[in-house]
Amino acid sequence: MAPNDRISMSNSTNHGNSKARSENGEVEEHKCESVGNDGKEPLFGTRTAKFRGMHVTSAVPKDRQDVLKWNGWGYKDSKFVVKNNIIEFTGKRYPIGQLSLPYFTQWVIDVFDVDISKSNIPQPPPKEEDYPVPKIDKAFLAAVENLRIAYSIKGIDRLIRAHGQTLHDIFVLRTGFFSRIPDMVVWPENHESVVKLVQLANQHNVVVIPFGGGTSVSGAVSCPANEPRPIISLDTSQMNHILWIDRKNLVACCEAGIIGQDLERELQRFGYTTGHEPDSYEFSSLGGWVATRASGMKKNVYGNIEDLLVHVKMVTPTGVLEKACKAPRMSCGPDFNHVILGSEGTLGVVTEAIIKIRPLPQCKKYGSIVFPNFESGVNCLREVARQRCQPASIRLMDNEQFKFGQALRPTPGYFGLLLDGLKKIYITKIKGFDVNQMCAATLLFEGEKKDVELQERKIYNIASQYGGVPAGETNGERGYMLTFVIAYIRDLGLEHDVVGESFETSVPWDRTLSLCSNVKQRVVKECKALGIKKYLISCRVTQTYDVGSCVYFYFGFKCTGLPDPLGTYEKLEERARDEILSSGGSLSHHHGVGKLRAKWFPNQVSQLGVQLYRATKEQLDPNNIFATGNLHSSHL
The missing domain is CATH 3.30.300.330 (GMP Synthetase; Chain A, domain 3)
Known part of the structure; x- marks a missing residue:
């Protein structure tokens, strides 16, 4: 492979020329690819990578509490607040930021009958003396210090990594305290550091719970209350290099701690995208995606995480599990990538992954369709899937969510919404849609311009066969972007x-x-x-x-x-x-099992499946160092 085909890097936020290491270790200058709109092979632009060993400047710092809420979802400067009896959304990060929301205010009152002038005040953060005294193995601590691996036993650092984002987690943070939190937080900076840490933990009988972006909604990172051994939270956030980009094979090698928005931002500087965009994309990590078998909103074009994953390293107490070959597909017995995918921190720590990337799409376009009822919408989506012409994203809201989305707007006509003015007359009077039955689908198309145009025509034609009416790009874009606000x-x-x-x-x-x-x-x-x-x-x-x-x-x-x-x-x-x-549904599509759904796991995979999983656990982690309690892993 020519040096220009692979860029060894750890990304910089600088826009000027800098340097990168080629595969033979020589320092060379490389410029970032920028994608044009002519569909031709993109040319290198002016942005560059830096030496391996420098971290991406992450949107989420090491001290997460500086930017993120310690007892809620997302950024500290972004939240719904009540001012003068009207709900607003603060900050400038999202489209509805700094806007008054009178319709949403009324929706909240109508649906839940709450007095928005009164509010519950959550408890303040605990003082340092209020935290439980950490259980520390002195020999283990000395060994960690000898390895020069960063660590903390501060209460706030331990508390922030004691939970994910379930209702249970946030409710407890606001009203009480967890029965068990990690005794120490460690921040390894590379794969080799993780190998040494896991070996130490195994040697000293210390429990390891991997922590990525902290967005779990399955209880996966919470500490088992009955665990008597010291527990460390292995925070992967400082392992956030993009180690190299291979533009000939369209793959990138990344450390597992990099979060979605950082990964996308830096890849896009080079003219590429993973296309993996889960709802938690702003905060969740690559390692977390692999460990939970994640799905993204644009999987129709780019695939789910199992489709994107080419190669992965997982550090276990008995060694590093990885394939020797990085070919696109192998017929060499069971695929051990799938032992790692969905393992949820029970078998080891994901440290590095090679994932597929794609050139940035030439065309990106939103759309929306209104249907007379939910059944019509589902039948349309089924036909679109049958004909295999799904756009990057196609999502159908039921009537309750449709009305909620319509309420989450500042003023009439501002976004050209469906229930305003002439559009409402057309939909309800001329088309005969019932406002209390109708629903809407949001669409996102990505690809070559001619392909997007063809796909649009095909999907809107299918929709018309099921009574669907096109509702415009603005509604589609707004519906798509509101996904990131709903969690607040x-x-x-x-x-x-x-x-x-x-x-x-x-x-x-x-x-x-x-x-x-x-x-x-x-x-x-x-x-x-x-x-x-x-x-x-x-x-x-x-x-x-x-x-x-x-x-x-x-x-x-x-x-x-x-x-x-x-x-x-x-x-x-x-x-x-x-x-x-x-009713025939699965235990989870993409949230995973964790502790929250562990009781249903055996029936989902069969008793033989449980035995096979436990045999794998016994081989990779015989001392149950990764005693998260997820997937019944603690019941060996």
Whole structure:
């Protein structure tokens, strides 16, 4: 391979010329590729990479609490707040930032009957003396210091890495304390450091829980309460190099701690993209994507993480698991990449991955379609999947989410929304759509301009056969971007006696509609039995496949007066999950199992499957150093 075909790098935010190491170790200058709109082979531009050994300047610093909330979702400067009895969204990071939201305010009042003038004040961060005294193995600590690996036993560092983003996690942070948190946080800076750390942990019987972006919604990074051994949180955030880009083979080698937005930003400086964009893309890490078998919103074009992964290293107590060959496909027995994919920190630590990349698309275009009802929309998505003409993203909201999306706007007509003025008249009067039945799909097309145009025509033609009406690019773009804002709503709810969460599944096409209906009906029935009068249960189809779909549910209720709001929610979600499984759905499409869904795991994979997993665990981690408790891993 010529030196120009592979760029060894660790990315810089500088825009001037700098240098990179070629494969033979020589220092050479390389310029970043920029993609033009003529469809020709892109030429090198002016931006460059730097030596390996320098980190990407991440959007999330080592001291996460400087930028991110310690007890909620996302950035500290971005949140829903109430000012003069009107809800606003702060900050400038998102399209609705610094805008007053009167319609959303009314939606919240109508759906949940809350008094937004009153709010619950979460507890302040604990003082250092309030944290449990860490259990420290002195010999292990001395060895870590000897290796010059950064570590901390500060309470706030330990607390931030003691949880993910489940409702349980955030509720506890606001009202109480975890029964167990890590005793120490370590920040290795490369694969070799992780190998040494894991060997030390195995030698000293210290538990290791890998920590990536902290976005888990399965309880995966929480510490088992009954674990008597010292626990370290192995934070991979400082392992965030892009080690090299191979533009001839269209792959990149990256360290596992790099987060999605950093990876995309730096790849795009060189004219490339992974195309992997999960809802948590701003904060989740590459290693986390691999460990949870993640899916992204644009998987139709770029694939899920298992499709993007070419090669991966995982450090275990008995060695490094990786393939010797980096070919695109091998017929050499079972694919051990799939032992690592979905292992959820129970077998080892993912340290490096080679993933596919693609040149930036020449054309990117949004779209949207309104359907008279959810059934029509699902049937349309199924036909689009059958004809295999899915755009990069196609997602269908049910009526409840449709109305929610319409409410989340500042002023009439500002975004050209569907229920404003002439558009409402056309949809409801001329087309005869019922506002309380209609739903909408958002679309994102990426690719060559001529291919996008052809795909648009084909999809809109299919939609028309199911009563669908094109609703414009603005609605599509807005609906797509609001995905990143929705997660912030839960924190607002907690301040006003509303608890809520999302959960997902995958299901065959012939059971998609019945599953959605069954789960909603089950939740409504259970809420009524508990005397809960104000609640919301809604769903959307977020991914489509040849044989089925991914369905995402949102559920929340007013908890004023309930003695145990968190326990009540968890009981209701558990019953919803039972209904999902009995309706033909999977345990998870992309959130993973963790501890939250571990009790259902054996029935999903069979008892023989559990035995096979445990045999793998025994081979790779015989002392159960990776005792996360996920996937029943602690029950050897």
